[in-house]
Amino acid sequence: MLVDSHAHLMFPQFRKDLDDLLARARAAGVGRIVNVGTNLDTSRAAIALAEAEADVFASAGFHPSDSAKADESALKKLPALLKHHRVVAVGETGLDFYRKYAPREVQERAFRAHIRLAREMALPLIMHSRGAETRVLDVLAEEGGSEVGGVMHCFGGNVEGAKRAVDLNFYLGFGGIVTFKNSGALEVALDVPAERLLLETDCPFLAPVPKRGKRNEPAYVRYVAECFADAGWGDTEDVCRQTTQNAQTLFGLTS
Numbered sequence: 047m048l049v050d051s052h053a054h055l056m057f058p059q060f061r062k063d064l065d066d067l068l069a070r071a072r073a074a075g076v077g078r079i080v081n082v083g084t085n086l087d088t089s090r091a092a093i094a095l096a097e098a099e100a101d102v103f104a105s106a107g108f109h110p111s112d113s114a115k116a117d118e119s120a121l122k123k124l125p126a127l128l129k130h131h132r133v134v135a136v137g138e139t140g141l142d143f144y145r146k147y148a149p150r151e152v153q154e155r156a157f158r159a160h161i162r163l164a165r166e167m168a169l170p171l172i173m174h175s176r177g178a179e180t181r182v183l184d185v186l187a188e189e190g191g192s193e194v195g196g197v198m199h200c201f202g203g204n205v206e207g208a209k210r211a212v213d214l215n216f217y218l219g220f221g222g223i224v225t226f227k228n229s230g231a232l233e234v235a236l237d238v239p240a241e242r243l244l245l246e247t248d249c250p251f252l253a254p255v256p257k258r259g260k261r262n263e264p265a266y267v268r269y270v271a272e273c274f275a276d277a278g279w280g281d282t283e284d285v286c287r288q289t290t291q292n293a294q295t296l297f298g299l300t301s
């Protein structure tokens with residue numbers, strides 16, 4: 047079995063063929079999907095899908111790109127969503143200094159609020175970080191994020207950053223980028239301790255080779271597993287078994 051630890055199935059790219067997509071994922075051996083919320087609407091939609099599909103789980107939170115929406119009254123609505131029995135994590139949250147969706151202070155205020163909520167609810171965190179790996183880890187350390195742990199999803203930092211994340215009790219998620227030649231991500235990923243590695247798609251974005259440039263979907267997480275196997279990590283079944291166990295440990299994905 048495989049787990050797609052980071053998907054966005056409520057995005058409009060999937061509106062027309064979600065049932066077929068889930069069938070393809072199951073046929074590819076993807077037995078669990080963490081469907082990640084990015085604001086109140088997508089978090090609610092993720093929960094609704096998780097209620098309907100036993101192998102799909104939800105998270106709730108505000109992506110850094112939506113952090114301007116995460117004002118006090120919006121944040122007050124999150125705990126009710128996070129209490130839902132199909133919600134397995136807080137996020138995605140974090141910082142994005144690359145796209146500059148919102149001023150740094152606004153992003154950071156929302157991020158800190160998410161970490162506090164995760165601690166209150168005893169839920170792991172799902173972090174987005176782009177051009178901000180050091181700052182994300184600094185804020186996690188300051189706010190006690192290690193207490194609940196979580197995942198640095200689509201990790202784009204270097205080997206040192208990955209080591210620090212592991213030391214702070216976090217997992218590292220890797221997707222299609224490890225299959226892109228010269229991205230450098232595979233070298234970082236191969237250095238991560240086996241028990242801290244998660245696989246993901248981040249679909250509809252970042253489809254792995256040989257689907258690069260197409261719409262991504264959970265079934266393609268198998269190409270990521272095969273990439274690790276080809277790079278000498280172990281055979282594909284070892285990669286699947288270990289990363290599935292890791293996702294179960296972190297998120298507790300029991301239907």
Ligand code: NI
Pocket residue numbers: 052054082138174248
């Ligand atoms: Ni995402």
